Amino acid sequence: MHLEELQRLLAGGEDSQHQFKREITHPDSLAAELVALSNSGGGQIFVGVEDDGRISGLSPQQVRAFNQLLSNTASNNVRPPIHPSTQNIATEQGVVIVVTVAAGLNQPYMDAQGRVWVKNGADKRHVTSREEMQRMFLNAGLIQADTLPVPGTSVADVDWAAFDAYYRKRFNQPCPEAEHTASLASLGLLKDQQLTLAGVLLFGLQPQRWLPVCMVKAVAFYGNSIGDTQYQDSEDIDGTLSAQFQRSFAFIKRNLHHVQNGRGFNTLGELEVPPIALEELLVNALMHRDYFDSASIRILVFRDRIEIISPGHLPGNLSTEDIQHGKTKRRNPILSEHAAHLLPYRGLGSGIHRARQAWPQIELQDHRSGNEFRAVVARPKPTTQVIAPAGIGAEGTRPPATPEVTDPVTDLVADPVVRLLRVLVDGALPPSEIQHRLGLKHRPTFRANYLHPALAAGWVEMTLPDKPTSRLQRYRLTEAGQALVPPQQGHNP
Numbered sequence: 001m002h003l004e005e006l007q008r009l010l011a012g013g014e015d016s017q018h019q020f021k022r023e024i025t026h027p028d029s030l031a032a033e034l035v036a037l038s039n040s041g042g043g044q045i046f047v048g049v050e051d052d053g054r055i056s057g058l059s060p061q062q063v064r065a066f067n068q069l070l071s072n073t074a075s076n077n078v079r080p081p082i083h084p085s086t087q088n089i090a091t092e093q094g095v096v097i098v099v100t101v102a103a104g105l106n107q108p109y110m111d112a113q114g115r116v117w118v119k120n121g122a123d124k125r126h127v128t129s130r131e132e133m134q135r136m137f138l139n140a141g142l143i144q145a146d147t148l149p150v151p152g153t154s155v156a157d158v159d160w161a162a163f164d165a166y167y168r169k170r171f172n173q174p175c176p177e178a179e180h181t182a183s184l185a186s187l188g189l190l191k192d193q194q195l196t197l198a199g200v201l202l203f204g205l206q207p208q209r210w211l212p213v214c215m216v217k218a219v220a221f222y223g224n225s226i227g228d229t230q231y232q233d234s235e236d237i238d239g240t241l242s243a244q245f246q247r248s249f250a251f252i253k254r255n256l257h258h259v260q261n262g263r264g265f266n267t268l269g270e271l272e273v274p275p276i277a278l279e280e281l282l283v284n285a286l287m288h289r290d291y292f293d294s295a296s297i298r299i300l301v302f303r304d305r306i307e308i309i310s311p312g313h314l315p316g317n318l319s320t321e322d323i324q325h326g327k328t329k330r331r332n333p334i335l336s337e338h339a340a341h342l343l344p345y346r347g348l349g350s351g352i353h354r355a356r357q358a359w360p361q362i363e364l365q366d367h368r369s370g371n372e373f374r375a376v377v378a379r380p381k382p383t384t385q386v387i388a389p390a391g392i393g394a395e396g397t398r399p400p401a402t403p404e405v406t407d408p409v410t411d412l413v414a415d416p417v418v419r420l421l422r423v424l425v426d427g428a429l430p431p432s433e434i435q436h437r438l439g440l441k442h443r444p445t446f447r448a449n450y451l452h453p454a455l456a457a458g459w460v461e462m463t464l465p466d467k468p469t470s471r472l473q474r475y476r477l478t479e480a481g482q483a484l485v486p487p488q489q490g491h492n493p
Contacts, residue, residue, distance in 0.1 A: 010053040014122035017043035031077035031111040038104035040119035045099040057094020077112045108136040145291035146332040149194035150210050163203045170341045188334040198334040201241050208238045213294050216248050220255040220301035232452040242342050255301045280355035281375045283345045285310035306377040313368040320364040323352050420450045421485045428476035
């Protein structure tokens with residue numbers, strides 16, 4: 001570094017990577033600065049510089065004393081020891097020592113008192129949060145959340161039927177009852193006579209009894225904003241990881257549209273987003289979330305996109321570009337090992353690549369400050385053309401099928417809305433009766449795929465719009481709905 005570069009850096013002021021010190025004489029103060037930089041991506045300390053960037057300089061005696069202090073502190077007062085480099089730059093005011101500290105490979109680093117420091121802007125702070133400390137150990141690969149025992153659990157909390165089925169499938173032989181406990185331990189599912197986090201999530205009878213935040217919260221909105229006051233579907237999804245995967249996938253599917261794509265009129269059609277893409281992203285969220293973080297996985301279905309949000313940013317120095325090219329770092333190795341036999345998971349770092357191959361309109365967002373990872377899946381843009389079903393509209397004809405995804409709110413090619421309109425042609429009905437006449441047993445499906453799209457399109461209205469949850473609520477056709485469905489067609493939903 002030349003004097004001109006030094007002056008340029010000093011003119012920029014202090015920040016998280018550049019610290020100014022007129023003089024440092026105490027090993028504890030120096031150790032705190034070294035630890036903070038090592039834990040926060042590295043940086044430089046400029047000794048012989050005032051806080052405002054003016055050079056005060058060091059005498060030859062001060063230079064010798066500081067170099068000795070630095071050598072002793074880096075070896076004896078920082079754990080594990082670090083190896084900073086120094087450069088002496090001569091100025092008219094005296095020598096400025098530039099201490100360069102690399103980003104530590106063995107984080108977290110701590111001082112002689114066992115305190116962990118990190119940079120906080122131009123300052124530093126002492127890490128006191130257990131969660132943050134755990135996360136630092138996790139990122140360093142020193143501990144894995146899924147290997148830790150869950151206090152209060154025991155073999156009595158195991159779903160042995162599920163475990164036995166898994167064991168037989170994986171090892172092609174039954175697990176003798178007398179070897180249950182030993183088998184759990186050997187597979188990393190039991191430690192110190194307590195189930196590990198992996199054991200609870202994979203084979204626990206009631207996982208959320210012990211791990212209440214290890215679940216999925218799913219919401220489907222009418223519009224494109226999380227601030228919308230109304231939603232069309234929601235579900236808190238608990239159970240084992242296998243159950244969470246199945247129910248989460250079902251939630252997404254029932255809140256997406258289907259495309260005819262040349263299939264018969266009476267078939268369900270194809271999902272608007274390839275299922276393989278959704279499967280891979282769901283499995284990725286369940287397998288690689290940060291289980292030290294006290295937050296749940298979130299699934300948000302909007303009109304224009306799907307967001308799958310998992311707690312925990314990418315581990316280590318991994319970037320979104322890295323994982324798209326197959327690079328990986330297993331955060332939960334025990335879960336990953338067993339998931340290959342329970343979920344559509346291969347564990348080769350290829351999941352994101354397969355998802356983007358099937359559906360390129362996927363944006364990956366790694367939010368380190370918020371400690372979360374988002375997969376944003378763009379939904380196909382709906383058409384604005386209203387396609388009338390057979391028997392509805394001019395001369396009862398149907399326009400040619402379009403390969404584009406059509407929106408059931410504005411596109412009557414979706415049979416569910418048509419059937420609903422025909423049920424209501426004779427007059428207002430309560431939702432339970434409508435559901436019964438349609439032959440539907442699953443209420444969320446009825447509301448998401450039949451009722452809510454018809455309401456949003458303006459073809460159906462409430463008799464008590466000011467009291468949407470009233471037990472006296474009825475639904476009836478609007479004038480627009482009546483115009484679409486002639487009375488003589490209403491008797492065959």
